[in-house]
Amino acid sequence: MAVAAATETGARPSRAGRRLSTPAWVGTVPFLAYVAIFLVWPTGIVVVDALKNPNGAWAFSNITELGNPLVRGYFIGSFKLCLLSSLLGAVFGAILAYAVASGDPDGTVRRLYLAVSGVLAQFGGVTLAFAFLALIGPVGLLFHASWFYSFPWGITVIYTYFQIPLMVLVFLPAIDGLKVQWREASENLGASAWQYWRHVGGPLLAPAFLGGLLLLFANALSAFATIIAWENQIAYIVPQQISTALSSEVGLSNVNVADLLALGMVIMVAIVMTGYALLQRRAARWLR
Amino acid sequence: MAALTSVGETPLTAPAGRPSGMQARRRKRLNMFRYVVFTVFGLFFLLPLLAMVRFSLEGAKLGTWSVTAWKQIASYSGTGIPPLISSIEITLELAVITCVVMLVLLVPTMIWVRLRVQWLARTMEFLCLLPLTIPAIVLVVGLGAIYNKIQHYSLSALMLFWVYVILALPYAYRALAAGLSAIDVTTLSEAARSLGASWFSVMVRVIAPNMRQAILNAVLLTAALVLGEFTIAYLLLYNNLQVELYSISRNTPNAGVLFSTSVAALLFGFALLMILSYAGRRRRGRG
Amino acid sequence: MRSTYRLALAGAAAAALLAAGCSSSGSSSSSGNGTSSAANWATETSASGGGGMNALVAAAKKEGTLNVIALPPTWANYGAILSAFTAKYGIKINSALPDGTSQQEVNAVKTESGTAKAPDVLDVGLAVALANTSLFAPYQVSTWSDIPTAQKEASGLWYEDYGGYMAVGYSSKFGTITSLNDLLSSKFKNAVALNGNPTSANAALNGVMMANLAQGGTASDISKGVSFFQKLKTAGNFSPVSATGATIKAGTTPVVFNWDYLNLPSYVGVSNWKVFIPQNAVLGGFYAQAINKTAPHPAAARLWEEFLYSQAANGGQNLWLQGGARPVEQAAMKSNGSINATAAGKLPSVTGSPVFLTQAQNTDAANYLAANWAKAVG
Numbered sequence: 021m022a023v024a025a026a027t028e029t030g031a032r033p034s035r036a037g038r039r040l041s042t043p044a045w046v047g048t049v050p051f052l053a054y055v056a057i058f059l060v061w062p063t064g065i066v067v068v069d070a071l072k073n074p075n076g077a078w079a080f081s082n083i084t085e086l087g088n089p090l091v092r093g094y095f096i097g098s099f100k101l102c103l104l105s106s107l108l109g110a111v112f113g114a115i116l117a118y119a120v121a122s123g124d125p126d127g128t129v130r131r132l133y134l135a136v137s138g139v140l141a142q143f144g145g146v147t148l149a150f151a152f153l154a155l156i157g158p159v160g161l162l163f164h165a166s167w168f169y170s171f172p173w174g175i176t177v178i179y180t181y182f183q184i185p186l187m188v189l190v191f192l193p194a195i196d197g198l199k200v201q202w203r204e205a206s207e208n209l210g211a212s213a214w215q216y217w218r219h220v221g222g223p224l225l226a227p228a229f230l231g232g233l234l235l236l237f238a239n240a241l242s243a244f245a246t247i248i249a250w251e252n253q254i255a256y257i258v259p260q261q262i263s264t265a266l267s268s269e270v271g272l273s274n275v276n277v278a279d280l281l282a283l284g285m286v287i288m289v290a291i292v293m294t295g296y297a298l299l300q301r302r303a304a305r306w307l308r
Numbered sequence: 309m310a311a312l313t314s315v316g317e318t319p320l321t322a323p324a325g326r327p328s329g330m331q332a333r334r335r336k337r338l339n340m341f342r343y344v345v346f347t348v349f350g351l352f353f354l355l356p357l358l359a360m361v362r363f364s365l366e367g368a369k370l371g372t373w374s375v376t377a378w379k380q381i382a383s384y385s386g387t388g389i390p391p392l393i394s395s396i397e398i399t400l401e402l403a404v405i406t407c408v409v410m411l412v413l414l415v416p417t418m419i420w421v422r423l424r425v426q427w428l429a430r431t432m433e434f435l436c437l438l439p440l441t442i443p444a445i446v447l448v449v450g451l452g453a454i455y456n457k458i459q460h461y462s463l464s465a466l467m468l469f470w471v472y473v474i475l476a477l478p479y480a481y482r483a484l485a486a487g488l489s490a491i492d493v494t495t496l497s498e499a500a501r502s503l504g505a506s507w508f509s510v511m512v513r514v515i516a517p518n519m520r521q522a523i524l525n526a527v528l529l530t531a532a533l534v535l536g537e538f539t540i541a542y543l544l545l546y547n548n549l550q551v552e553l554y555s556i557s558r559n560t561p562n563a564g565v566l567f568s569t570s571v572a573a574l575l576f577g578f579a580l581l582m583i584l585s586y587a588g589r590r591r592r593g594r595g
Numbered sequence: 596m597r598s599t600y601r602l603a604l605a606g607a608a609a610a611a612l613l614a615a616g617c618s619s620s621g622s623s624s625s626s627g628n629g630t631s632s633a634a635n636w637a638t639e640t641s642a643s644g645g646g647g648m649n650a651l652v653a654a655a656k657k658e659g660t661l662n663v664i665a666l667p668p669t670w671a672n673y674g675a676i677l678s679a680f681t682a683k684y685g686i687k688i689n690s691a692l693p694d695g696t697s698q699q700e701v702n703a704v705k706t707e708s709g710t711a712k713a714p715d716v717l718d719v720g721l722a723v724a725l726a727n728t729s730l731f732a733p734y735q736v737s738t739w740s741d742i743p744t745a746q747k748e749a750s751g752l753w754y755e756d757y758g759g760y761m762a763v764g765y766s767s768k769f770g771t772i773t774s775l776n777d778l779l780s781s782k783f784k785n786a787v788a789l790n791g792n793p794t795s796a797n798a799a800l801n802g803v804m805m806a807n808l809a810q811g812g813t814a815s816d817i818s819k820g821v822s823f824f825q826k827l828k829t830a831g832n833f834s835p836v837s838a839t840g841a842t843i844k845a846g847t848t849p850v851v852f853n854w855d856y857l858n859l860p861s862y863v864g865v866s867n868w869k870v871f872i873p874q875n876a877v878l879g880g881f882y883a884q885a886i887n888k889t890a891p892h893p894a895a896a897r898l899w900e901e902f903l904y905s906q907a908a909n910g911g912q913n914l915w916l917q918g919g920a921r922p923v924e925q926a927a928m929k930s931n932g933s934i935n936a937t938a939a940g941k942l943p944s945v946t947g948s949p950v951f952l953t954q955a956q957n958t959d960a961a962n963y964l965a966a967n968w969a970k971a972v973g
Binding site: 044045047048050051052054055057058059061062063064065066069112115116119122123129131132133134135136138139140141142143144145146147148150151152154155181184213235238239241242244245249259262263266275278279282285286289290293297 | 341346352353355356357360363420421424425428438440442470528533535536539542550554566567570573582585
Binding site for chain 3: 090253264268272
């Protein structure tokens with residue numbers, strides 16, 4: 021069959037003038053089609069609806085809504101929460117990753133912490149909010165602290181609970197890539213630990229660290245379940261406001277506003293993820 | 309940058325032999341540092357979990373103990389909604405289906421792209437990273453129309469797998485890409501082909517076994533994602549584990565079963581990961 | 596061979612679909628074999644028009660299933676109502692999204708229209724009912740004349756079902772509250788919560804409005820309510836945490852603004868729970884029933900409404916009463932003696948005439964909150 025003819029490996033001589041051969045990229049069609057239907061098309065719907073009116077007419081002026089101080093407030097709130105939780109997560113995650121990496125590579129501690137990180141990185145939502153409510157409430161294990169209830173402090177601490185494990189998972193390969201020989205070489209040349217980190221280790225780890233930071237930022241931005249389970253009386257961040265725009269029962273529901281906020285989020289995350297992709301390519305070069 | 313650390317993977321470089329003098333001092337300081345770090349972080353992660361365990365063992369009156377909440381995992385049922393155990397079943401089934409479809413979709417495509425369609429590699433990487441860029445809450449707004457069509461064929465919550473595979477793409481792709489880059493796909497496939505193997509055989513019998521650790525890793529990350537997914541199921545009005553837990557939390561004063569189910573899910577995931585971590589180690593030894 | 600690969604992929608996908616279809620537990624697509632009677636009932640505007648109650652019951656039983664949405668079991672005794680309906684008629688009820696808002700009910704009707712999963716009946720706040728009448732089918736229950744005129748839509752598109760007054764529920768460890776200003780004292784640190792976000796949830800908006808009225812404001816201007824909560828926040832007494840039965844039990848939210856029927860000790864699950872309704876701020880709110888125009892089970896939907904408005908001892912109206920909510924036919928039931936007197940006696944007594952928000956007042960309040968709530972208490 022013609023299909024077989026096109027799947028020749030490089031070992032066979034190439035034919036001049038392909039006849040009836042399906043190009044190789046056809047093999048990727050199932051994947052591309054799947055992604056197109058379930059990812060690209062829904063996103064397209066959201067983007068298009070963001071620029072429409074409730075009655076279906078085009079309304080490009082909707083974009084100016086993003087400049088509305090109320091809306092800006094939600095984005096600023098999201099930004100604050102995401103920045104704080106990703107900074108804390110990145111720094112502490114890096115420290116924890118270093119502690120894990122510098123131990124026995126085959127040991128139980130490393131396996132334990134990796135397993136815990138794998139589980140906790142996805143542990144969020146209702147159960148996490150509840151764990152902290154159980155911890156903090158007056159009858160919980162700790163007395164409740166007022167600062168915990170003010171935005172963004174409490175929710176930031178909750179977010180770091182899954183940010184730190186994610187950072188460990190993402191940053192560990194980078195630390196593993198730091199060869200022992202480099203450390204030994206720098207010591208042979210008389211460098212102190214501080215100098216090693218400042219001139220060798222630091223710059224090597226920097227792209228991976230920043231990449232991890234950006235990934236954590238994007239992760240925090242999309243988080244939804246945790247914050248609505250924790251506090252739902254005030255909308256601080258964009259996902260909460262999207263939820264209000266979709267399900268408000270006092271007449272403030274507006275799908276187009278929800279789509280517009282979603283569009284804003286997509287733009288914000290796209291900027292972050294582009295930075296991540298660029299940094300991550302830089303880091304890969306060093307670790308090869 | 310290398311992929312997410314796979315659970316069973318160990319770094320290639322081993323630490324140096326018995327240190328002495330300055331290295332011994334450094335080693336001691338390092339160990340001190342490690343103990344402090346592990347204790348502090350251990351506490352941070354452990355405390356909320358302990359609080360959950362404590363509340364899961366809480367009796368009807370505060371201060372008494374009882375294992376009712378744990379027994380309720382199997383028996384809890386609200387009026388009109390399917391029992392808790394059925395949402396657990398559905399979520400587990402969803403995890404399995406999502407993993408299978410994800411592997412069937414990604415592994416052949418990635419191998420194919422690696423071998424024959426390299427110019428699509430960047431695009432594929434971009435597409436696989438895209439779900440991270442598009443938050444679930446955004447995606448679900450656009451998915452309404454598609455799921456309406458799907459619901460004409462099947463009302464089961466298992467239909468969520470279509471979108472869960474998309475959500476798992478970034479994590480699974482990274483894990484599989486790490487595995488693929490560690491082996492010489494071209495040589496292996498050429499050798500197999502020259503011995504007369506079909507493409508199916510090449511993928512399933514030659515390349516995939518060499519990627520076992522990466523595949524395990526991808527499966528694990530996908531399963532963890534499905535077990536914890538809330539937003540899309542909630543907004544598409546399906547009933548999975550997290551949605552049911554949310555419902556219980558909003559409507560029941562005796563939320564003990566909420567805590568016991570969460571602790572059980574966490575322990576399950578943790579046990580799975582530890583097993584896989586030790587299972588993967590044996591493979592690695594053979595290189 | 597690529598064809599093998601494609602075949603394998605297709606096979607896997609088909610297997611997955613098949614597995615999914617075979618193990619579709621829960622919702623049955625048994626939407627009636629009686630096609631002719633189903634089509635009839637979808638347009639009937641009363642039981643008598645379709646051939647009487649017996650015909651309705653028979654048709655509903657044939658359909659066998661009812662889809663409801665956003666009915667928490669502990670909300671106004673809905674758990675008992677759902678069980679009673681199934682016990683009486685043998686019709687299975689699928690209760691989706693128990694924690695949903697009225698708008699989510701409407702969204703579900705729109706996005707699931709044409710599937711067997713779409714909600715058959717709705718229980719929504721007035722604002723949402725008024726805005727979505729195009730989705731409803733007109734129907735008048737047998738006891739239609741017992742519903743006050745002001746509380747129903749003339750042709751039967753929607754009709755109010757039960758309601759209550761906005762109250763403050765609190766743990767008795769605080770003593771007794773006699774005025775809302777008591778909440779500003781320091782013993783209520785981090786203690787006071789609403790039931791949701793006022794820009795999103797009906798109950799929360801009415802909570803702020805009740806505070807507004809108690810502080811001397813009028814129903815058309817909610818600003819005094821917002822400033823009350825701002826004062827609470829400045830005093831450090833406002834807790835933004837989601838108040839649920841579990842947080843009340845754990846003591847994290849010991850003071851909650853909520854409808855009186857949701858502040859029953861049995862609902863919140865703590866025995867030392869008290870309820871306070873300010874004398875000068877009796878704010879009432881009713882919810883409304885409606886039938887989905889494209890309901891997958893039209894006869895079951897109509898039977899459900901008949902059940903809810905039945906004045907029997909074990910009918911909907913009395914069951915709601917037992918849940919601490921005031922049924923809409925309460926006045927008529929008192930005069931014809933069908934009311935459950937014990938349950939009626941347990942309702943919190945109020946002094947002062949109740950205020951009900953009009954549509955315009957509701958909208959103004961919502962708009963004011965949209966612009967000022969986050970700023971005031973955030």
